[in-house]
Amino acid sequence: DDLERLADEIRDAETVVAFTGAGISAPSGVPTFRGDDGVWERFDEGQFAYGRLQRDPAGFWADRVDLQRELFDGEFEPNAAHEALAAMGRDGDLEAILTQNTDGLHGEAAEAVRDGETDDGHAGEPTVLELHGNSQRVRCTDCGKRRNGEPIFERAAEGELPPTCDCGGVFKPDVVLFGEQLPGAVIQRARSLARESDVFLAIGSSLVVEPAASLPRLAASTGATVGIVNLGSTPRDDIAAVVSRADVTDALPRLRALVAE
Ligand code: OAD
Helix, strand or coil: CHHHHHHHHHHHCCCEEEEECHHHHHHHCCCCCCCCCCHHHHCCHHHHEHHHHHHCHHHHHHHHHHHHHHHCCCCCCCCHHHHHHHHHHHCCCCCEEEECCCCCHHHHHHHHHHHHCCCCCCCCCCEEEECCEEEEEEEECCCCCEEEHHHHHHHHHCCCCCCECCCCCEEEEEECCECCCCCHHHHHHHHHHHHHCCEEEEECCCCCCCCCCCHHHHHHHCCCEEEEECCCCCCCHHHCCEEECCCHHHHHHHHHHHHHC
């Protein structure tokens, strides 16, 4: 079937790159952005624009506290799909994970796999590139210092609007806001990984925002086999050699097992 074909391609490939979106974290309980229950049905993207942080930092932070609660209410754990990718990375079957997610779950899964298997001879670990930053951190807009976000979000929730750094600067969540560019070095790295890849797997993303929309095409144009694992259809399904509509927690452990066979 489709996943068997994909597994064959992965076994023959030198460089396999995974690209993930909110759908991979949905089974962990993190809401997705689009669709009926999507975050953007309940919030307006404009509330979280960089321009608003500059114009109205108190209002921005008041709304951001609500969004943070909505996105990360509770303790989230990596699921079987994050774990399958982490294990493929450790086994040398996956070069890098490029993610749009800011939940940090790929990093946690990679750590768990590494910590659990220190002496079985596998030294590998996939590179995790967080294209949109990390929601568990904040960064000062003046001095640039990064801090653990939790106490800062708490201060904001208790009425410090906006929360500020020791230097007096306003904090921002350490994520790419609307109206902000992705850091140049990050986007370059992502593009070169897409170009280098022999297999490019797009997982749990609607592939409608940049660079999600263009990376699969870039990979395909330089010869990669593109595989898509996503419940809903995407505007890149037409360039994919394999499209699986399976849930990520079914498809990825199965794919990993097929590759390891
Ligand atoms: P979306 O919410 O746009 O798309 C998530 C996709 O995951 C949908 O197409 C679903 O069909 C699919 N999906 C959901 N659950 C799944 C499951 N269990 N198994 C397989 N597929 C599943 O999320 P993204 O594509 O990640 O940006 O959105 C991209 C960016 O738009 C986000 O990073 C965010 C947002 O605006 C910023 O905040 C900068």
